Amino acid sequence: MASLLQPDRVLYLVHGEKKIRSPLSTLYFCRYCSELRSLECVSHEVDSHYCPSCLENMPSAEAKLKKNRCANCFDCPCCMHTLSTRATNIPAPLPDDPSKTTMKKAYYLACGFCRWTSRDVGMADKSVASGGWQEPDNPHTQRINKLIEYYQQLAQREKLERDRKKLARRRPYMPLAFSEKYGLGTRLQRQRPGAPITSLAGLSLKEGEDQKEINIEPAQALDEVEPLPEDCYTRPINLPEVTSLRQRLLQPDFQPAGASQLHPKHKHLLIKRSLRCRKCEHNLSKPEFNPTSIKFKIQLVAECQVLLTLTNPVENITHVTLVGCEEGDPEDINSTAKVMVPTKELVLAGKDAAADYDELAEPQDFQDDPDVVAFRKSNKIGFFIKVVPQREEDGDVTVSFKIRHDFRNLAAPIRPSEEGDAPTEAIWLTHHVELSLGPIIA
Amino acid sequence: VEFVLHVQVANIAAGAVVCVESEIRGDVTIGPRTVVHPKARIIAEAGPIIIGEGNLIEEQALIINSYPENIMPDTEGVEPKTMTIGINNVFEVGCVSQALKIGDNNVIESKADLGKNVILTSGCIVGACCQVNTCEVIPENTVIYGSNCMRRVQTERPQPQTLQLDFLMKILPNYHHMKKTVKGTSTPVRN
Numbered sequence: 001m002a003s004l005l006q007p008d009r010v011l012y013l014v015h016g017e018k019k020i021r022s023p024l025s026t027l028y029f030c031r032y033c034s035e036l037r038s039l040e041c042v043s044h045e046v047d048s049h050y051c052p053s054c055l056e057n058m059p060s061a062e063a064k065l066k067k068n069r070c071a072n073c074f075d076c077p078c079c080m081h082t083l084s085t086r087a088t089n090i091p092a093p094l095p096d097d098p099s100k101t102t103m104k105k106a107y108y109l110a111c112g113f114c115r116w117t118s119r120d121v122g123m124a125d126k127s128v129a130s131g132g133w134q135e136p137d138n139p140h141t142q143r144i145n146k147l148i149e150y151y152q153q154l155a156q157r158e159k160l161e162r163d164r165k166k167l168a169r170r171r172p173y174m175p176l177a178f179s180e181k182y183g184l185g186t187r188l189q190r191q192r193p194g195a196p197i198t199s200l201a202g203l204s205l206k207e208g209e210d211q212k213e214i215n216i217e218p219a220q221a222l223d224e225v226e227p228l229p230e231d232c233y234t235r236p237i238n239l240p241e242v243t244s245l246r247q248r249l250l251q252p253d254f255q256p257a258g259a260s261q262l263h264p265k266h267k268h269l270l271i272k273r274s275l276r277c278r279k280c281e282h283n284l285s286k287p288e289f290n291p292t293s294i295k296f297k298i299q300l301v302a303e304c305q306v307l308l309t310l311t312n313p314v315e316n317i318t319h320v321t322l323v324g325c326e327e328g329d330p331e332d333i334n335s336t337a338k339v340m341v342p343t344k345e346l347v348l349a350g351k352d353a354a355a356d357y358d359e360l361a362e363p364q365d366f367q368d369d370p371d372v373v374a375f376r377k378s379n380k381i382g383f384f385i386k387v388v389p390q391r392e393e394d395g396d397v398t399v400s401f402k403i404r405h406d407f408r409n410l411a412a413p414i415r416p417s418e419e420g421d422a423p424t425e426a427i428w429l430t431h432h433v434e435l436s437l438g439p440i441i442a
Numbered sequence: 443v444e445f446v447l448h449v450q451v452a453n454i455a456a457g458a459v460v461c462v463e464s465e466i467r468g469d470v471t472i473g474p475r476t477v478v479h480p481k482a483r484i485i486a487e488a489g490p491i492i493i494g495e496g497n498l499i500e501e502q503a504l505i506i507n508s509y510p511e512n513i514m515p516d517t518e519g520v521e522p523k524t525m526t527i528g529i530n531n532v533f534e535v536g537c538v539s540q541a542l543k544i545g546d547n548n549v550i551e552s553k554a555d556l557g558k559n560v561i562l563t564s565g566c567i568v569g570a571c572c573q574v575n576t577c578e579v580i581p582e583n584t585v586i587y588g589s590n591c592m593r594r595v596q597t598e599r600p601q602p603q604t605l606q607l608d609f610l611m612k613i614l615p616n617y618h619h620m621k622k623t624v625k626g627t628s629t630p631v632r633n
Contacts, residue, residue: 078594079587114587115567115596240595259594 012302013432016041021434027302028284030277034407034427036302042275042284049269050291053082057291058269069266072130076111077247077262083109083118085129109133109264121260136263138253150214319345319406346373348381387437400434454623455495459611462619464499468507473497473529477610480618482533489522494529494546498603498610503533506540510558528564530602537568547599565599 007023014020014027020038028037049063050056051070058070074083085107092104106125109118118133119125126132138144229235241259248255256262275285286298374382389397406426452466457474460466464478468486472478473495481501484491488509499505507525528546533539534554541556545564550556554568557575562568566580569587574580583596614620 079592113569114592114594115585115600116594117596117598119598120596240593 009436011434011436012036013434014038014041024302028275028300029302030280030282030284031300032280032282033277034429036431037277037284039275041278043278044273044275047272047274047287048289048291049271051267052270053267055291057289063269066266068269070269071266073267074109074133074264075250075267076114076116077251077264078116078259079111079114080250081111081113082267083111083264086110087129088125090125107132118264121263123263133264135265136254140253146214146216150216153214319347346381346383397437398434399437400432402430402432404428404430452621454621456623457495458623459614460621460623461614462621464621466621475607475611477607477614479503479614486525488520489524491525491527493527494531496530496602496604496607497527497533498531498607499533500535502536504538505533506538507542508540508558532600532603534570547602549600565596567596567600 007025010023011021012024012027014022014036016038018040020040022038026039028042029035030037046060049058049060049068051058051073053073054070056070056072058066075081076083086109087105087107089103090106092102093099104127106127107129108123108125110116123133243256243259243262247259247262248257251262251265254261254263272287272291274283274287276283283298284300285296288295288297374384376382385399387397387399405428407429408426452460453469453471454460455472455474455476458472458476458478460472460476460478461480461482463480464482464484466478466484469490470484470486471490471492473493475495476493476497476499478484478499479501482499483502483504483506484493484499485504485506485508487507489507491505491507493499493505505525505527507523509520523542525542527544528548530547531544532549534550534552536553537550537555539550539554539556540558541560541562542558543561545562545566547565548562549567551568551570551572553571555573555575556562556568557573559577560574561579563580563582565583567585567587568574569585571589572586574586580586581595583599584593585596586593
């Protein structure tokens with residue numbers, strides 16, 4: 001149960017770019033490389049965008065247009081909770097007969113947590129439940145858009161120049177759009193460091209189109225600044241009106257100092273990510289497309305493949321040998337105690353899901369040495385180790401050793417063999433394990 | 443030697459709906475149209491409690507007029523202080539209120555904790571699980587929310603829960619026995 005309740009007790013060493021020690025529940029196992037992988041040695045990719053409150057999927061192109069914000073949901077500018085739409089009945093004059101009034105529904109946004117309402121900032125009630133709410137316009141939008149266009153064009157031009165130089169060296173008759181077609185998809189283009197801002201090249205001009213020359217005016221520095229109001233130092237502060245830093249910075253367009261200018265913003269989208277092994281480029285984890293589903297299309301979690309603290313997760317009989325770390329082992333940096341592990345090979349029965357229900361099945365006889373094996377139950381085994389703490393300090397006792405076990409790759413590609421089924425070969429894997437046993441008493 | 447006789451019978455006005463399973467101890471006056479749910483506790487230890495009309499006191503809420511910490515119950519010369527609660531307040535499930543003066547239209551959300559030295563004015567909302575044990579008067583229309591008890595001022599006061607009160611006054615007598623009111627035992631019929 002250490003895997004669920006005390007995950008940091010048993011740590012496995014992952015050989016990646018950095019040596020990372022982490023519990024098995026956070027690791028993945030690449031069955032093509034037959035190695036453990038942690039979150040730091042896989043590449044994270046964006047799979048899909050979705051809104052956390054309305055759970056609506058959004059295609060990536062649309063997400064980019066809307067700046068990764070949901071169209072329907074709003075965040076409270078005060079406490080960042082999700083806003084809900086509430087309706088009231090207000091009397092409104094009938095269009096035919098102005099003297100009579102009828103009840104019409106008016107909608108306003110309200111936060112259930114801090115009781116902020118859209119009426120607090122002066123936003124009028126809308127007559128439609130959704131779609132009527134607009135974010136205020138940024139006064140600098142035009143200038144920013146012009147700057148973006150100019151720099152996009154510049155990036156485009158630089159890219160063409162570079163491609164032309166490269167292609168001119170090798171094949172002069174290749175069309176100029178060659179690099180464009182293969183951009184961002186292959187590994188070589190993706191992993192090239194120092195590449196120019198490729199996101200700006202999203203909107204590319206087609207060949208033959210006239211390129212407009214876009215000129216921008218440089219920003220002008222002003223000599224005179226607006227002076228502070230005269231009562232700046234003497235006016236008493238109205239504390240509820242002052243916005244906190246977090247509230248201010250969540251609206252980078254306006255950064256209002258007063259709470260009566262805090263307008264709600266659209267809710268930020270979340271992403272589902274897929275993980276890919278960096279060495280073999282296979283997917284380790286790929287989530288479902290539907291935002292409401294928590295399952296995965298591919299999920300190669302280490303707990304399903306690698307041995308846990310001697311619970312056998314696979315269905316074959318597995319042989320385990322434990323080897324203590326030798327003196328001067330470069331991976332053995334954390335242990336504060338010497339451990340003597342059983343030298344014999346331990347045999348674990350396979351995982352059989354039906355074994356719990358099958359009472360008539362005969363227990364397999366493994367002839368365990370009672371000094372080594374404490375108990376055995378279906379695919380679990382308990383065994384003894386001797387621990388000699390090396391230091392007298394009050395810290396935790398940590399031991400490390402290596403587990404060596406055989407592993408059958410059930411997903412290996414089927415090789416056409418002439419003699420019918422050949423059993424899959426077993427390979428031996430070695431993992432470096434660290435166990436934290438707790439503090440020394442007395 | 444002076445004997446002071448505390449009235450032990452709760453003074454429940456006609457029109458209030460007080461369930462028998464609620465615990466009312468001491469000198470408690472409850473106004474009309476107030477609903478006290480079962481398992482609510484109103485304890486007047488160190489003085490009487492006067493509750494206005496239109497209040498909603500939900501399950502496991504505790505309104506207690508207790509002795510200050512450093513005074514023993516038997517000390518002589520201690521004046522009993524009256525706890526006053528105004529109209530249209532809502533005490534949600536599990537809240538604890540020791541505040542001596544509560545105005546109108548306040549909402550004390552679930553598991554909130556009000557200390558003895560707080561005075562609530564009107565339209566205040568004390569958020570769920572917020573502990574307010576400062577010695578101050580909370581200004582009108584204040585909202586206390588969040589794990590750090592952040593505060594802000596809202597522009598409208600919370601609406602009185604008339605719909606909820608009417609519904610409960612109709613439904614609760616169907617499932618619970620009611621405590622006797624001062625003038626007659628029947629709850630008036632509302633149109």
